[in-house]
Every structure is written in C-alpha cells, then in structure tokens.
Amino acid sequence: MKILLDKVNVAGINSLDVYRANGGYASVEKALRKMTPAEIIEEVKKSGLRGRGGAGFPTGMKWSFLDKKSGRPRYLVVNADESEPGTFKDRYLMEHIPHLLIEGIIASCFALESNLAFIYVRGEFKWIINILWKAIGEARDAGLLGKNILGTGFDLDIVVHPGGGAYICGEETALLESLEGKRGNPRLKPPFPAVVGLYGMPTVVNNVESIAAVPWIVLNSGDAYSKIGTPKSAGTKLISACGNINKPGVYEIELGLPVEEFIFSDEWCGGIANGKRMKAVVAGGSSVPILPTELILKTANGEKRLMSYESLQDGGFLTGTMLGSGGFIVYDENQCIVRNTWNFTRFYHHESCGQCSPCREGTGWMERILHKLENGHGSMSDIELLWDVQKKIEGNTICPLGDAAAWPVASAIRHFRDEFEWHVTNPKEAMERNFGIREKIEVAV
Amino acid sequence: MIKVTIDGIEIEVEDGTTIMNAARKVGGKIVPPAMCYYSTLKGSGGKCRACLVKVAQGSAKDPRPMPKLVASCSTAAQDGMVVQNITSQEVLDVRRGIVEMLLVNHPLDCPVCDQAGECELQNFAFDHGLQRTRSEFPRREFDIIDIGPHIKLHMTRCILCYRCTMVADQLTDQRVHGVLWRGEKSEISTYIQKAIENDFSGNMIDVCPVGALTDRHFRFRNRVWFLAPFDAHRHCTKCSGKAVVWLRGEEIYRVTGRKDEYGEVKDFICNECRWDHFSKTDWIIEGPRKFEGWSVINANKYDKETVELPEHLYSKLDNKKWETFEGVT
Structure with missing residues (x-):
C-alpha cells in the first residue's frame, strides 16, 4: 500500500497539470469547501499519524496544543532541513512530487487557521529550492495559494527559506531561531513552539513527510489511515535504505513490515550485496543505537522484529533501537564498527552548536578517543572513558543532539565491545586495515 | 505563593x-x-x-x-x-562530569591568569572536580586579542556562557561582538576586528566567570588576593557610582562592580568610574567588602573577629587547617 509515493512514477508529476489530472489537490477542495478546521484536526488525531522527523510525536496532538485562543497569528513551519546521515527521504519526496507537500501544507494550514507557512529547506538542497519555487508559483497561478483560495476566503502564502547548512537547525527551536535570522541555537523549553514559536507566535513545526500524509487522511478519513500498519504505528513510512544492500533507495513501507523481509525481500532492499553476511543495522538514521544482526531480526524475547515504532523500541536501549527518521543503514561483515562510530561522532562534533557544555566539549572528546582507538593507539581504559563520557552527555543537554551523539557510541560499545578491544590488542592490524577501500583497489588492479 | x-x-x-x-x-x-x-x-x-x-x-x-x-x-x-x-548522588556525579567537560578545553593556566582567585570555574572545579583530567588531547588554541582599548580576550579560557554578549545587548547601545562559528570552534569575537568602545563595556569583564575577558589596565599588575576590597561610591552622572575599590596600601589597583555572594553584579558601573578614577580622593570609602562566596579572596584577609561570614565558610577559612590541608576536600 502506497500513500505518498503512489504516483511518483507518473511522467511529469512535478508539474501542476499532471498532478491535478492524477487527483491532486482534491484534498484541498474537500478540506476548504466541506470541512471545518476542527474536523480536520480530529481526523488527523484519529489517524494516529506520528511525526516522521524522528521523535514520533503524534501529529494530531501537536496540532491541538497550538494556542488559538490568544488570537495571535499562527504559523506552520515545515522542517525540510534533512541532514541526518543515512536519511534522504524528504529530499526524494520534494524532488519528485513537490505538489504533494504543497497540498499538505494548504490542508494543514486550513486546519491550523494559519495564513503563512514556511518551508525551511536544507541549504545544500539548492536544486530542490528551485523545484519548490516553481511548484509554488504554479499553485499560486492556479489560485491554490495567495488570497481567497478557490473562492473560499482562505488566504495562504508559503515562504521557502534555505538554511545555512547546519544539522542543528533541524531541531525545531534552532530552526525557528535560524528562520528569524539569528544564530541557530536551540531554545530552552518550555515554552514550547506551540505557545511561543516563530517571532514569538504560536507555531507548529512538522516534518515534510508528516505534512505530505495529511492530504490522504483528509480525503480518506483518519479511520482508514489508522487501519494501515500496526495499532501504535499507523500508516506508511518512507525508509531510505542504504549501505551494503543490493537495492539502496527510498521505499514506502507499511509500518509493521518484518525487518527481515525488508532487508532480504527482492521487493525492498534485496539482500546483502556481494553475497556477504549482515553484521549490523542502524535502523533510523545515524543517531539511533546500532544493533547487531541477531537483535535487529528478533527482539530479546525472540519475537520477530517489525518496522514500527514500538517493535524497534522493544527492549529499550539495552537490546532495542528506534525508528527515528527512517535512515536504514545496513553493514556487512567487512565493515568496521569502530570506524563507523568514529565517523558518526565526527559528524556530531562538527555539527554541535556549541551552546551547552556537555555536548560542545564531549562530542569532540569522544571523537578524539575514537580516532585514537580506530588507529590503534588506544588502551582498554579508553573504552571505559568513552563509555563514561557518553553517559555524561546523554540527557544533560539542552536539545536532543547530545543524546543523538551519545547513543551510537553507547550502543556500539554495548554490542561490539569485542571489536573495540580488538583494536586495542591488535594495534598494527588496526592501523593497516583500511576498510572498504582496500577491496576496491584490488578490484581495480 | x-x-x-x-x-x-x-x-x-x-x-x-x-x-x-x-x-x-x-x-x-x-x-x-x-x-x-x-x-x-x-x-x-x-x-x-x-x-x-x-x-x-x-x-x-x-x-x-x-x-x-x-x-x-x-x-x-x-x-x-x-x-x-x-x-x-546522580546530580553530584553529573556535576563532576560537567566540571570535567568544562575543563577539557580550558588551558588551566591559573598561575598566570588574572582571574585566579575570583574565578567561578576555579571555585566550581575545586568543589566538584577530579584531581586530574582524563583528557590527554591538545586543547583548542586561539590568539590573544585586544577587543577595544580596555579589554583583552583570551578565547582559550572562555566557557561560552554568553554573558558578555548579553551585557552588550542589554546594557550598551550597540553590540559589536558575538559568538562566531559553532561547536567546539565557536569563539567570542568582534566581527572583522571591530573595537568594543562603549561606556559600559567594562561590565563584560565583571560578568565573565573565567579569565577570558580581562582588564587591560589591571592585567599582571597584582594578584587579587593581595588586594583588599573596599566598598566605595562616588557621584556619577552615568551610573549608580556604587563600586568596589581594590587597594594595596594606599594605592587603588582597580575598580569593579559589587559582586554578591553568587558573583553577580546588581549595580553595573560605567567605564568612567572603572578606569578614570584611581585616586583615593575620588571615592568615599564605606568599609571592607564582605565576600560571602567561597573564594581565596577571603583567605588571609578577614577573620572571624572582623568579618561575619556564613558559618559553613569558616571551616575552610581556618588558617590552621589550611596549613595542614585538613580542611581541603
């Protein structure tokens, strides 16, 4: 069952005419002409749609927190600052079917009674900004944006704002700061954006994928959406699969699909590339805990692991992981977990905003320890130290970037401690081994 | 309530x-x-x-x-x-971790730092920190620069508390410095070498918890624990005129705002009071300044008979215990 990518293969779907000919913008007409804002919010609540940006917070509930009583202007901000290593689903969606996002924004803004929406696009997605501008222009010319949409008296404008290339600006309050033209530092919460958000006004910040799911819910009712997937994780989810698999790419799956089927079925990832064995999986983008093969396919209780929020979380951080933003990275037996962890930590070190001390200092410290271990200069006490440093970061920072930096390190040590120890006890091999590249050199020769 | x-x-x-x-x-x-x-x-x-x-x-x-x-x-x-x-215990453990994190990139050059003795990081580390650092990596390095005629910036010592940018935002007419870059590389700086010239810029030195912003007129002239602080005031048209003058003998070495027990200044003073009046006749001296915070400034200068301090501070200030290191935890 496909909801978001159903029509993605239709030729010319990124133009308004083809999109409308394929049933596009029907939800806008239904929402604006036949429904009230409260009804749409009720449908979204019933649908059980959860935020697709990573945290999985119910979208309908987030919308109902929006302060409408004070009469201040309300804003919808679409978070398209997708920069998590391993996640590339929003990029695919916006690039191929931009009108779906715009349709979702119109329906959502009508529900939120907001007359201005912002799309905060990652700065590196320059060509996508052009695609969005073109699509917004087409929609405006067709009377779907601007003043008095479809003659219903509802006004809406969309502003596309390119980010400056900072991962931290994907955190909702840092995004708002950045949108206001300030330094992208996360704000202290509370107050939450639903009360004091962009320019001090009530604001809803949603992921691209969450907003893109709204048109289907408006057209087919929330109950229909909640029947897809599992009871706690309704609907479909875009998974961006990459790593050592035969068919990397963006797939739309029904939540509740077994992980084993997702990796090995030809319909999805198509198994491990080059006939290798699977070693580990990062199930939801670089910030979620990495799991070894035996724990990703089956939970600690021996149940089948499913692609859903609750099944992946089964076992907590000891034996579980998170669905996160859907960046599914598969590692085969040749990959070095220490090197991979160092790579992730280097990313978080580079992207930490530097506002609060545990994250600013701790990410750099972890990166240096990991670099030392990876290159065969480490000692056993460094592993203990690394564990201690990540524990001091986790949960003690302003925003979740600290947690995101600590979890991959914690899980790598928890599940692949032997590999860290191997790097300590075999420093020469650790220095010599150059994972991945060596094979390619041999092939070339 | x-x-x-x-x-x-x-x-x-x-x-x-x-x-x-x-x-x-x-x-x-x-x-x-x-x-x-x-x-x-x-x-x-x-x-x-x-x-x-x-x-x-x-x-x-x-x-x-x-x-x-x-x-x-x-x-x-x-x-x-x-x-x-x-x-x-959880809180104390985490706090120990925070001290360690703050010191990972701190140069620990306390012996040559002007802030030593009145440094909040020093006190914090002394109360909660470890004896040794577990970090063995090079610390971040920056050039020492003059930001304006009065202030020296040692970026290496900065813990990025953002207090000085808030002083500039809220006290002075225009902020010309801020935080550049991000993460570990972020630094306090003026953009393209602008000078901080403002009537209240001196307060940035007072609010700095560490020795990152120091007074160019006072640098290396004396250690703070050799100076005796006195509450003093003068008639000033720009500010409240309530300050602390730091004397050694009859000479005023520096003038600062009045820090309370939490190291906070309630009445900010202007640059004229701070740097233009080093003669004792300019000031009306009220009496010795009581530092209630736990700091080396209290040591050797005041004792139980002359200055009243909160009870828990005495044990640490007891000179005998200092000699035998019993009171040091």
Missing part, C-alpha cells in the same frame, strides 16, 4: 520563580552552582548545565518525577515540587 522543597528544606516562593532562585532564597550549600546564569541579565542561563538538579516530584498535582535532570536556572518551580540537589 507556592511551596517548594529543596533538599528537604521547604520554602515558599512566588509563582514563576525558578528553582535556582528558590534555592538562593534558602541560601547556603543547597544553592546549585551557576556558570552562565546571571540574574540581572535577561535570557541568561541554561547553557553550562552546572546547575542541573533532580526533580523527584513534579508538583502536588502531578507527582511524577521528571525523567531527566533539569537546569534549575531556567525551570520554574511548581507548587509541591520536590527537588534534590546535593542530596542526590
């Missing part, structure tokens, strides 16, 4: 008070340390994470504990809230 319990001590505070300010009302050892929070600067706090406390009970209505440690300087107290600060 709401009732909050902090480390078993119940106190009534006004609605909307932060946990930090409620604890400060009680006073004493249960006050969480603060490296970035500054009560007179709007929007400060939440950054250093030194003041993290455990909320064992959210409120009378919702008695669930909060899942994470919270920053006491930016979390509003609720009616019936139960807070654990020094009674929670």
Whole structure:
C-alpha cells in the first residue's frame, strides 16, 4: 500500500497539470469547501499519524496544543532541513512530487487557521529550492495559494527559506531561531513552539513527510489511515535504505513490515550485496543505537522484529533501537564498527552548536578517543572513558543532539565491545586495515 | 505563593520563580552552582548545565518525577515540587562530569591568569572536580586579542556562557561582538576586528566567570588576593557610582562592580568610574567588602573577629587547617 509515493512514477508529476489530472489537490477542495478546521484536526488525531522527523510525536496532538485562543497569528513551519546521515527521504519526496507537500501544507494550514507557512529547506538542497519555487508559483497561478483560495476566503502564502547548512537547525527551536535570522541555537523549553514559536507566535513545526500524509487522511478519513500498519504505528513510512544492500533507495513501507523481509525481500532492499553476511543495522538514521544482526531480526524475547515504532523500541536501549527518521543503514561483515562510530561522532562534533557544555566539549572528546582507538593507539581504559563520557552527555543537554551523539557510541560499545578491544590488542592490524577501500583497489588492479 | 522543597528544606516562593532562585532564597550549600546564569541579565542561563538538579516530584498535582535532570536556572518551580540537589548522588556525579567537560578545553593556566582567585570555574572545579583530567588531547588554541582599548580576550579560557554578549545587548547601545562559528570552534569575537568602545563595556569583564575577558589596565599588575576590597561610591552622572575599590596600601589597583555572594553584579558601573578614577580622593570609602562566596579572596584577609561570614565558610577559612590541608576536600 502506497500513500505518498503512489504516483511518483507518473511522467511529469512535478508539474501542476499532471498532478491535478492524477487527483491532486482534491484534498484541498474537500478540506476548504466541506470541512471545518476542527474536523480536520480530529481526523488527523484519529489517524494516529506520528511525526516522521524522528521523535514520533503524534501529529494530531501537536496540532491541538497550538494556542488559538490568544488570537495571535499562527504559523506552520515545515522542517525540510534533512541532514541526518543515512536519511534522504524528504529530499526524494520534494524532488519528485513537490505538489504533494504543497497540498499538505494548504490542508494543514486550513486546519491550523494559519495564513503563512514556511518551508525551511536544507541549504545544500539548492536544486530542490528551485523545484519548490516553481511548484509554488504554479499553485499560486492556479489560485491554490495567495488570497481567497478557490473562492473560499482562505488566504495562504508559503515562504521557502534555505538554511545555512547546519544539522542543528533541524531541531525545531534552532530552526525557528535560524528562520528569524539569528544564530541557530536551540531554545530552552518550555515554552514550547506551540505557545511561543516563530517571532514569538504560536507555531507548529512538522516534518515534510508528516505534512505530505495529511492530504490522504483528509480525503480518506483518519479511520482508514489508522487501519494501515500496526495499532501504535499507523500508516506508511518512507525508509531510505542504504549501505551494503543490493537495492539502496527510498521505499514506502507499511509500518509493521518484518525487518527481515525488508532487508532480504527482492521487493525492498534485496539482500546483502556481494553475497556477504549482515553484521549490523542502524535502523533510523545515524543517531539511533546500532544493533547487531541477531537483535535487529528478533527482539530479546525472540519475537520477530517489525518496522514500527514500538517493535524497534522493544527492549529499550539495552537490546532495542528506534525508528527515528527512517535512515536504514545496513553493514556487512567487512565493515568496521569502530570506524563507523568514529565517523558518526565526527559528524556530531562538527555539527554541535556549541551552546551547552556537555555536548560542545564531549562530542569532540569522544571523537578524539575514537580516532585514537580506530588507529590503534588506544588502551582498554579508553573504552571505559568513552563509555563514561557518553553517559555524561546523554540527557544533560539542552536539545536532543547530545543524546543523538551519545547513543551510537553507547550502543556500539554495548554490542561490539569485542571489536573495540580488538583494536586495542591488535594495534598494527588496526592501523593497516583500511576498510572498504582496500577491496576496491584490488578490484581495480 | 507556592511551596517548594529543596533538599528537604521547604520554602515558599512566588509563582514563576525558578528553582535556582528558590534555592538562593534558602541560601547556603543547597544553592546549585551557576556558570552562565546571571540574574540581572535577561535570557541568561541554561547553557553550562552546572546547575542541573533532580526533580523527584513534579508538583502536588502531578507527582511524577521528571525523567531527566533539569537546569534549575531556567525551570520554574511548581507548587509541591520536590527537588534534590546535593542530596542526590546522580546530580553530584553529573556535576563532576560537567566540571570535567568544562575543563577539557580550558588551558588551566591559573598561575598566570588574572582571574585566579575570583574565578567561578576555579571555585566550581575545586568543589566538584577530579584531581586530574582524563583528557590527554591538545586543547583548542586561539590568539590573544585586544577587543577595544580596555579589554583583552583570551578565547582559550572562555566557557561560552554568553554573558558578555548579553551585557552588550542589554546594557550598551550597540553590540559589536558575538559568538562566531559553532561547536567546539565557536569563539567570542568582534566581527572583522571591530573595537568594543562603549561606556559600559567594562561590565563584560565583571560578568565573565573565567579569565577570558580581562582588564587591560589591571592585567599582571597584582594578584587579587593581595588586594583588599573596599566598598566605595562616588557621584556619577552615568551610573549608580556604587563600586568596589581594590587597594594595596594606599594605592587603588582597580575598580569593579559589587559582586554578591553568587558573583553577580546588581549595580553595573560605567567605564568612567572603572578606569578614570584611581585616586583615593575620588571615592568615599564605606568599609571592607564582605565576600560571602567561597573564594581565596577571603583567605588571609578577614577573620572571624572582623568579618561575619556564613558559618559553613569558616571551616575552610581556618588558617590552621589550611596549613595542614585538613580542611581541603
């Protein structure tokens, strides 16, 4: 069952005419002409749609927190600052079917009674900004944006704002700061954006994928959406699969699909590339805990692991992981977990905003320890130290970037401690081994 | 009015008070340390994470504990809230971690740092820190630069509390410095070598918790513990004129704002008071300045007979114990 990518293969779907000919913008007409804002919010609540940006917070509930009583202007901000290593689903969606996002924004803004929406696009997605501008222009010319949409008296404008290339600006309050033209530092919460958000006004910040799911819910009712997937994780989810698999790419799956089927079925990832064995999986983008093969396919209780929020979380951080933003990275037996962890930590070190001390200092410290271990200069006490440093970061920072930096390190040590120890006890091999590249050199020769 | 319990001590505070300010009302050892929070600067706090406390009970209505440690300087107290600060081992462990983190890139050049003796990081590390650092990597390096005619910036020592940018925002007419770059590389700087020239710029030195911003007129002239601070005032058209003059013999070595027991200045002073009046006749001296905070400034200068200090400070200030290192924990 496909909801978001159903029509993605239709030729010319990124133009308004083809999109409308394929049933596009029907939800806008239904929402604006036949429904009230409260009804749409009720449908979204019933649908059980959860935020697709990573945290999985119910979208309908987030919308109902929006302060409408004070009469201040309300804003919808679409978070398209997708920069998590391993996640590339929003990029695919916006690039191929931009009108779906715009349709979702119109329906959502009508529900939120907001007359201005912002799309905060990652700065590196320059060509996508052009695609969005073109699509917004087409929609405006067709009377779907601007003043008095479809003659219903509802006004809406969309502003596309390119980010400056900072991962931290994907955190909702840092995004708002950045949108206001300030330094992208996360704000202290509370107050939450639903009360004091962009320019001090009530604001809803949603992921691209969450907003893109709204048109289907408006057209087919929330109950229909909640029947897809599992009871706690309704609907479909875009998974961006990459790593050592035969068919990397963006797939739309029904939540509740077994992980084993997702990796090995030809319909999805198509198994491990080059006939290798699977070693580990990062199930939801670089910030979620990495799991070894035996724990990703089956939970600690021996149940089948499913692609859903609750099944992946089964076992907590000891034996579980998170669905996160859907960046599914598969590692085969040749990959070095220490090197991979160092790579992730280097990313978080580079992207930490530097506002609060545990994250600013701790990410750099972890990166240096990991670099030392990876290159065969480490000692056993460094592993203990690394564990201690990540524990001091986790949960003690302003925003979740600290947690995101600590979890991959914690899980790598928890599940692949032997590999860290191997790097300590075999420093020469650790220095010599150059994972991945060596094979390619041999092939070339 | 709401009732909050902090480390078993119940106190009534006004609605909307932060946990930090409620604890400060009680006073004493249960006050969480603060490296970035500054009560007179709007929007400060939440950054250093030194003041993290455990909320064992959210409120009378919702008695669930909060899942994470919270920053006491930016979390509003609720009616019936139960807070654990020094009674929670978890909090003390995390605080130890925070000290270590803050010192990972700190040069530890206290012997040549002008702030030594009145440094909040020094005090914080002394109270909570480890004996040695576990970090063996090179620390970040920056050039020492002059930002304006009065202030020297040692970026290596900075802990990025953002206090000085808030002083510039809230006290002076125009901010010409700020935080550049991000993460570990972020630095306080003026953009394209602009000079900070402002009538109230000197307060940035006072609010700096470490020796990152130092007084160019006072640098290397004396150690603070050789100077005797006296409350003094003068008639000033720009500011309140309430200051502290630091004397050695009859000579005024420097003039600063009046820091309270939490190292905060309530009455900011202007640059004229700070740098243009080094003659004793310019000032009306009120009397010795009582430093209530735990600092080396108190040592050897005041004793129990002349200055009243909170009881818990005496044991550490006892000269005999200092000689035998018994009082040092």
